[in-house]
Amino acid sequence: KQEVTQIPAALSVPEGENLVLNCSFTDSAIYNLQWFRQDPGKGLTSLLLIQSSQREQTSGRLNASLDKSSGRSTLYIAASQPGDSATYLCAVDYNQGGKLIFGQGTELSVKP
Amino acid sequence: GAVVSQHPSRVICKSGTSVKIECRSLDFQATTMFWYRQFPKQSLMLMATSNEGSKATYEQGVEKDKFLINHASLTLSTLTVTSAHPEDSSFYICSARALTPYQETQYFGPGTRLLVL
Numbered sequence: 001k002q003e004v005t006q007i008p009a010a011l012s013v014p015e016g017e018n019l020v021l022n023c024s025f026t027d028s029a030i031y032n033l034q035w036f037r038q039d040p041g042k043g044l045t046s047l048l049l050i051q052s053s054q055r056e057q058t059s060g061r062l063n064a065s066l067d068k069s070s071g072r073s074t075l076y077i078a079a080s081q082p083g084d085s086a087t088y089l090c091a092v093d094y095n096q097g098g099k100l101i102f103g104q105g106t107e108l109s110v111k112p
Numbered sequence: 113g114a115v116v117s118q119h120p121s122r123v124i125c126k127s128g129t130s131v132k133i134e135c136r137s138l139d140f141q142a143t144t145m146f147w148y149r150q151f152p153k154q155s156l157m158l159m160a161t162s163n164e165g166s167k168a169t170y171e172q173g174v175e176k177d178k179f180l181i182n183h184a185s186l187t188l189s190t191l192t193v194t195s196a197h198p199e200d201s202s203f204y205i206c207s208a209r210a211l212t213p214y215q216e217t218q219y220f221g222p223g224t225r226l227l228v229l
Contacts, residue, residue: 036220043222
């Protein structure tokens with residue numbers, strides 16, 4: 001069964017700290033992996049998309065890595081800010097069909 | 113960037129009534145739209161895949177007669193929750209996959225909060 005797991009479920013850090021969110025998937029034959037941000041009661045905003053042939057993607061203070069062999073991806077957030085507080089979801093597309101399998105999310109709180 | 117809208121954003125209805133939720137891609141054409149459901153403190157679960165001009169493909173365990181999906185055009189898909197019951201109360205989110213050049217990325221709507229009394 002294809003499953004996506006995120007650890008930790010919740011994380012609280014002081015402003016300015018660098019942090020890493022983890023995502024693991026059971027089947028390494030992925031097509032791509034995405035990281036999303038969800039604010040409370042809102043939809044999803046795509047942050048980074050990594051193709052199966054790529055190792056990492058960067059956007060501003062965000063860096064996502066992908067290691068297919070170990071079934072893992074990490075989202076690194078540098079110099080965290082209170083505005084980064086949200087739930088971060090990773091999702092895997094296995095067959096290019098666009099059907100995404102989501103992890104449970106990590107609820108991040110950045111304290112001023 | 114590409115924008116997906118949903119209407120309504122919030123709906124409260126009585127048990128036994130039907131509710132229609134619209135998902136629109138505002139500035140791009142989407143051959144495929146997806147409908148997800150999200151319960152509180154849980155992740156998104158795919159309900160069905162909607163392709164323009166054809167029948168939707170439902171995930172295992174999702175009742176197609178209860179959750180009617182219509183994808184009438186390249187910019188509009190609708191989800192109708194028929195004979196809604198309190199257990200159908202949830203956050204429903206749609207996404208749309210664009211034709212080129214953005215075809216790898218899904219754009220998500222803001223969601224619709226459904227409360228069935």
